[in-house]
Amino acid sequence: MPQPLNYLKETASQTAGPYVHIGLIPAMAGFDIFEKNFSNVLVTPNTQGERITLEGKVLDGSGSPLRDVLLEIWQANAAGRYNHPADRSAGALDQDFRGWGRGGSDFDSGLITFETIKPGAIVDKTGRKCAPHINVWIVARGINIGLNTRLYFSDEEAVNADDPVLNLVEPAVRRKTLIATRSERAGKVVYSFTINLQGPDETVFFDV
Amino acid sequence: MNVQAPALRDPRLNSPEPFTPRDGGFFQRDRSIHPPAYAPGYKSSVLRSPRQSLLSIENSASEITGPVFGHNDLGPLDNDLIRNYAKDGDPVGERIVVHGQVLDETGRGVPNTLVEFWQANAGGRYRHKKDTYLAPIDPNFGGCGRALTDDTGYYYFRTVKPGPYPWRNFVNSWRPAHIHFSVFGSGFAQRLITQMYFEGDPLIPVCPILTTIPDKDALDRLVAPLDLNASTPFDSLAYRFDIVLRGQRSTYFENRTAGN
Numbered sequence: 001m002p003q004p005l006n007y008l009k010e011t012a013s014q015t016a017g018p019y020v021h022i023g024l025i026p027a028m029a030g031f032d033i034f035e036k037n038f039s040n041v042l043v044t045p046n047t048q049g050e051r052i053t054l055e056g057k058v059l060d061g062s063g064s065p066l067r068d069v070l071l072e073i074w075q076a077n078a079a080g081r082y083n084h085p086a087d088r089s090a091g092a093l094d095q096d097f098r099g100w101g102r103g104g105s106d107f108d109s110g111l112i113t114f115e116t117i118k119p120g121a122i123v124d125k126t127g128r129k130c131a132p133h134i135n136v137w138i139v140a141r142g143i144n145i146g147l148n149t150r151l152y153f154s155d156e157e158a159v160n161a162d163d164p165v166l167n168l169v170e171p172a173v174r175r176k177t178l179i180a181t182r183s184e185r186a187g188k189v190v191y192s193f194t195i196n197l198q199g200p201d202e203t204v205f206f207d208v
Numbered sequence: 209m210n211v212q213a214p215a216l217r218d219p220r221l222n223s224p225e226p227f228t229p230r231d232g233g234f235f236q237r238d239r240s241i242h243p244p245a246y247a248p249g250y251k252s253s254v255l256r257s258p259r260q261s262l263l264s265i266e267n268s269a270s271e272i273t274g275p276v277f278g279h280n281d282l283g284p285l286d287n288d289l290i291r292n293y294a295k296d297g298d299p300v301g302e303r304i305v306v307h308g309q310v311l312d313e314t315g316r317g318v319p320n321t322l323v324e325f326w327q328a329n330a331g332g333r334y335r336h337k338k339d340t341y342l343a344p345i346d347p348n349f350g351g352c353g354r355a356l357t358d359d360t361g362y363y364y365f366r367t368v369k370p371g372p373y374p375w376r377n378f379v380n381s382w383r384p385a386h387i388h389f390s391v392f393g394s395g396f397a398q399r400l401i402t403q404m405y406f407e408g409d410p411l412i413p414v415c416p417i418l419t420t421i422p423d424k425d426a427l428d429r430l431v432a433p434l435d436l437n438a439s440t441p442f443d444s445l446a447y448r449f450d451i452v453l454r455g456q457r458s459t460y461f462e463n464r465t466a467g468n
């Protein structure tokens with residue numbers, strides 16, 4: 001017998017359930033309990049970068065929006081730097097940007113929004129430039145283990161075409177499921193997305 | 209004539225950095241111990257489960273990094289569910305302490321990481337505007353809290369034991385008593401939501417959600433044992449619940465000082 005490898009096993013995932021808001025966004029469950037709350041607003045007035053609104057829905061296999069879904073986003077700042085000690089890339093940190101937020105879908109429409117900034121391009125360990133993107137994590141009733149996906153930006157066609165992760169998506173026609181569409185509404189920049197859990201336009205989900 | 213493609217060149221070949229096997233990536237997730245996305249015994253999963261393969265990507269900064277939280281994000285009563293919503297008395301129910309360690313797969317404690325928890329009250333009713341179960345709301349119980357692990361990954365909180373409740377799956381499906389947990393770790397790829405169950409609960413083996421887990425040992429690891437050693441005499445019983453996040457090929461944190 002070889003020596004044993006004494007690694008522990010990861011704790012198994014379980015669904016976040018329909019009442020995930022109680023723990024993570026209690027105001028949505030209908031009550032006020034914590035002094036400080038996390039939210040879908042990632043920016044303060046001092047945050048550097050272009051203000052954007054992310055807006056979208058998560059659709060189930062019947063095309064209906066999930067009205068009890070919770071999304072978290074994690075992103076680099078406007079200089080392409082994550083606010084975390086393991087990111088040792090050159091871009092400057094922004095003390096006014098944690099880069100993380102969470103939001104629940106509207107209980108009627110299923111709409112999810114985030115107020116954030118457009119992240120800068122990221123340079124990976126080998127010096128490759130990666131297209132700006134926002135990392136998305138999705139939990140809900142009926143989702144047994146959180147789903148990881150990304151949002152890229154429709155106005156970044158050239159860098160998207162060279163992005164090492166987008167280029168792994170085959171067939172290439174599925175890459176469009178990761179692109180949020182830019183528009184302007186009342187002077188605000190809005191990126192719209194649809195996450196399809198199933199169907200011909202099923203969004204690409206990652207095993208990270 | 210053979211024409212050979214130019215050999216790929218490792219861009220790090222002449223790097224001045226010394227070699228290390230610790231590239232910061234997380235251990236590949238062993239999906240055999242997790243519930244599959246599509247688990248028809250849990251009916252809600254049928255329309256909400258992706259059907260295409262997940263695309264496996266090696267970890268980059270986007271996965272290795274994750275949000276950092278500190279004590280400034282929390283309030284002083286956040287880990288005391290007996291007090292954090294009390295209006296005119298204590299909540300009804302068995303008083304318990306839940307405690308344990310957040311570890312990674314190498315067995316190291318995960319320090320300064322955010323743990324959030326939520327649950328039904330002692331009668332099995334959630335304080336949530338979408339919960340219509342006939343058991344009453346407890347005016348002194350909110351049902352949520354959070355804690356930051358210490359330097360060794362240890363966390364604890366105080367609450368009342370949640371009750372089981374019926375839910376729409378089969379006509380007589382009941383959830384075992386459980387507490388939901390959300391854990392971050394140091395990188396976004398470690399993000400995990402799970403549920404803790406209580407030793408000895410007869411609803412555990414018949415729960416359509418718990419039995420989505422294909423691996424018996426993985427299921428057992430979600431069941432917290434009664435921990436009399438940590439119980440407070442004449443006050444509270446205790447349950448121990450350790451949580452294991454993915455391991456990491458990293459030295460980034462070995463010299464990192466404790467969070468703020």
